[in-house]
Amino acid sequence: MTQRPDSTQTPDYGAFPDARGHFGRFGGRFVSETLMAALDELETMYRRLKDDPQFQADFDYDLAHYVGRPSPLYLAERWTEQLGGARIWLKREDLNHTGAHKVNNTIGQALLAKHMGKKRVIAETGAGQHGVASATVAARLGLECHVFMGEEDIRRQRLNVYRMKLLGAEVIPVTSGSRTLKDAMNEAMRDWVTNVDDTFYIIGTVAGPHPYPMLVRDFQSVIGREAREQSLAQAGKLPDALVACVGGGSNAIGLFHPFLNDEGVAMYGVEAAGDGVDTGRHAAPLSVGRPGVLHGNRTYLMEDDNGQIVETHSVSAGLDYPGVGPEHAWLKDIGRVNYVSADDQEALAAFRELTRVEGIMPALESAHALAYARKLAPTLGKDQDIVINLSGRGDKDILTVAEIDGINF
Amino acid sequence: MSRIETTFAQLKEKQRKALIPYITAGDPGLEVTVPLMHAMVKAGADVIELGVPFSDPMADGPVIQKACERALAAGTGLRDVLAMVREFRRGDDRTPVVLMGYLNPVEIMGYERFAETCQEVGVDGVLLVDLPPEECDEIGPLFKERGIDLIFLVAPTTTEARIARIAEAASGYLYYVSLKGVTGAASLNVEEVAARVETIRNLAQLPIGVGFGIKDAQSARAVSRVADGVVVGSALVNQVAAHADEPMAITPAVSEILADMRAAMDKP
Ligand SMILES: Cc1ncc(COP(=O)(O)O)c(C=O)c1O
Numbered sequence: 001m002t003q004r005p006d007s008t009q010t011p012d013y014g015a016f017p018d019a020r021g022h023f024g025r026f027g028g029r030f031v032s033e034t035l036m037a038a039l040d041e042l043e044t045m046y047r048r049l050k051d052d053p054q055f056q057a058d059f060d061y062d063l064a065h066y067v068g069r070p071s072p073l074y075l076a077e078r079w080t081e082q083l084g085g086a087r088i089w090l091k092r093e094d095l096n097h098t099g100a101h102k103v104n105n106t107i108g109q110a111l112l113a114k115h116m117g118k119k120r121v122i123a124e125t126g127a128g129q130h131g132v133a134s135a136t137v138a139a140r141l142g143l144e145c146h147v148f149m150g151e152e153d154i155r156r157q158r159l160n161v162y163r164m165k166l167l168g169a170e171v172i173p174v175t176s177g178s179r180t181l182k183d184a185m186n187e188a189m190r191d192w193v194t195n196v197d198d199t200f201y202i203i204g205t206v207a208g209p210h211p212y213p214m215l216v217r218d219f220q221s222v223i224g225r226e227a228r229e230q231s232l233a234q235a236g237k238l239p240d241a242l243v244a245c246v247g248g249g250s251n252a253i254g255l256f257h258p259f260l261n262d263e264g265v266a267m268y269g270v271e272a273a274g275d276g277v278d279t280g281r282h283a284a285p286l287s288v289g290r291p292g293v294l295h296g297n298r299t300y301l302m303e304d305d306n307g308q309i310v311e312t313h314s315v316s317a318g319l320d321y322p323g324v325g326p327e328h329a330w331l332k333d334i335g336r337v338n339y340v341s342a343d344d345q346e347a348l349a350a351f352r353e354l355t356r357v358e359g360i361m362p363a364l365e366s367a368h369a370l371a372y373a374r375k376l377a378p379t380l381g382k383d384q385d386i387v388i389n390l391s392g393r394g395d396k397d398i399l400t401v402a403e404i405d406g407i408n409f
Numbered sequence: 410m411s412r413i414e415t416t417f418a419q420l421k422e423k424q425r426k427a428l429i430p431y432i433t434a435g436d437p438g439l440e441v442t443v444p445l446m447h448a449m450v451k452a453g454a455d456v457i458e459l460g461v462p463f464s465d466p467m468a469d470g471p472v473i474q475k476a477c478e479r480a481l482a483a484g485t486g487l488r489d490v491l492a493m494v495r496e497f498r499r500g501d502d503r504t505p506v507v508l509m510g511y512l513n514p515v516e517i518m519g520y521e522r523f524a525e526t527c528q529e530v531g532v533d534g535v536l537l538v539d540l541p542p543e544e545c546d547e548i549g550p551l552f553k554e555r556g557i558d559l560i561f562l563v564a565p566t567t568t569e570a571r572i573a574r575i576a577e578a579a580s581g582y583l584y585y586v587s588l589k590g591v592t593g594a595a596s597l598n599v600e601e602v603a604a605r606v607e608t609i610r611n612l613a614q615l616p617i618g619v620g621f622g623i624k625d626a627q628s629a630r631a632v633s634r635v636a637d638g639v640v641v642g643s644a645l646v647n648q649v650a651a652h653a654d655e656p657m658a659i660t661p662a663v664s665e666i667l668a669d670m671r672a673a674m675d676k677p
């Protein structure tokens with residue numbers, strides 16, 4: 001077990017964020033005045049419903065009967081053997097309805113929207129998974145749904161674009177800036193400012209202004225709560241290490257948060273190194289960025305000396321974001337979580353390897369977590385356990401991988 | 410008295426309202442901005458809002474987004490904008506200049522260094538769109554010490570309790586955003602604006618400028634009947650965009666719009 005130099009200084013992780021949405025110096029609410037009232041309203045509603053047994057029961061019911069939870073914790077025996085170290089467990093978020101962890105959050109936010117009487121929801125999306133998950137809950141509740149998506153991502157993820165259209169959502173191409181996730185988020189914010197009275201903004205990750213990083217974390221924490229129980233039941237102990245990919249950070253915080261007070265559990269958040277963290281073409285703000293303010297919160301960002309946000313690069317659209325949730329920024333600074341990275345090549349290799357060895361095709365986002373775990377496992381003993389968050393399935397990425405293989409459909 | 414206070418006091422004496430143009434600094438090139446600022450003063454501007462370009466202008470519509478893109482492509486950074494104010498002050502020590510933009514470029518420069526440089530070059534006020542009073546504990550005192558006004562937005566959605574809190578943190582003037590939306594959006598409703606300005610007046614002592622949706626002489630005149638200042642941005646930036654390839658034509662085009670607004674506002 002890792003010993004802390006002064007255990008009295010271990011924070012009570014459950015007590016964060018503070019009343020104004022701060023995780024240490026990170027987080028907060030940095031938005032234009034028009035949105036302040038809407039965020040106050042959302043926070044008040046959430047704080048009330050969070051402890052309302054009926055709301056929790058509705059949420060749990062949907063997770064069980066609509067999403068299909070609990071998701072299994074699967075022991076990847078063949079891969080474990082091949083890597084020759086720690087036992088590898090996969091938390092199977094890929095088996096959720098719509099194929100990724102994103103739906104845990106959209107179910108929760110859609111319930112909030114319903115309680116607030118909103119008739120229209122908007123969302124930003126990168127890989128399209130959050131857009132699909134938003135369009136799905138909107139279809140189920142009969143809400144109008146508009147999804148903002150960068151032009152570049154629309155090209156990379158055209159299968160998901162069509163899925164959203166089939167679900168009745170309107171996909172709005174975003175042509176400003178780098179035409180990826182950050183620009184989609186800018187455009188969603190602009191729409192929200194304009195239609196704030198009747199519109200609920202479903203943010204897809206633990207970023208954005210307070211209370212979003214808190215409520216998205218709470219909705220995603222079902223991943224870690226289940227994984228903790230399943231580990232105790234199936235492995236007979238808590239895992240030694242957790243590994244998850246970090247785009248905005250929602251699947252990672254969802255897995256990590258219920259374990260934060262378990263000091264013996266090491267945690268690894270894996271960012272996208274793209275062509276490599278020293279090439280400038282990557283999406284790894286925690287690894288090589290610095291603190292700043294974007295999209296309503298203070299966090300680590302990829303930015304230049306003038307404070308302009310720079311373009312990111314990753315083979316996986318869902319990790320192609322220059323910021324990261326503020327709670328991760330704080331967990332990095334206090335040293336509770338290790339933030340590492342995997343590049344495009346390593347992720348693609350892990351994608352192929354898991355597919356061939358276990359018959360499970362992971363999302364390219366999740367493949368970044370697999371790529372790091374692949375290096376970590378052999379350094380640990382055979383009696384140790386690693387839980388990897390398999391945040392999504394890879395069907396949406398088949399065209400991308402085929403293109404890399406030189407195959408055109 | 411600060412330059413902003415003096416300006417509003419003098420206008421009040423003359424029973425005139427402030428005309429407050431916004432342009433993005435460095436759009437379409439760095440050399441355009443300072444001469445344009447002087448020309449705007451000549452055409453009737455009382456206060457200048459100088460936009461600091463940012464890569465992710467979340468509160469702005471397409472017109473100012475593109476202005477930011479042009480200014481960034483020309484290489485404009487916060488240091489350049491501060492240098493422009495220094496240069497402007499060589500020829501004008503009377504007209505207040507307010508820097509308007511987003512927080513991140515200021516974060517990277519450092520609050521203290523930014524505040525010091527503002528004071529040194531002659532910036533009078535700062536309006537950071539994504540910095541609400543709740544997050545001002547650190548930066549607020551740095552400006553106050555140096556006599557730089559921190560200007561805040563009030564929106565149609567702002568509750569009365571918040572208006573009072575904003576008024577307490579603010580100095581210089583309050584900027585009422587006339588509509589729910591981004592800059593350059595559709596036209597404002599003057600009656601609604603009048604009612605809101607009345608509410609704000611009951612809660613705040615500061616002069617009130619109104620912006621968003623003011624497009625022409627007619628809307629400028631209408632707003633000047635209810636507010637202390639009229640902010641015009643996208644209508645001017647549109648002219649900059651239209652003449653981006655022939656910068657010589659920018660100044661006359663912008664000046665003409667401002668002069669029309671000035672005349673319409675001053676007409677009894
Ligand atoms: C399968 C999958 N995993 C991970 C991510 C990254 O998001 P986050 O870091 O919020 O989990 C995405 C985003 O689209 C995704 O689709």
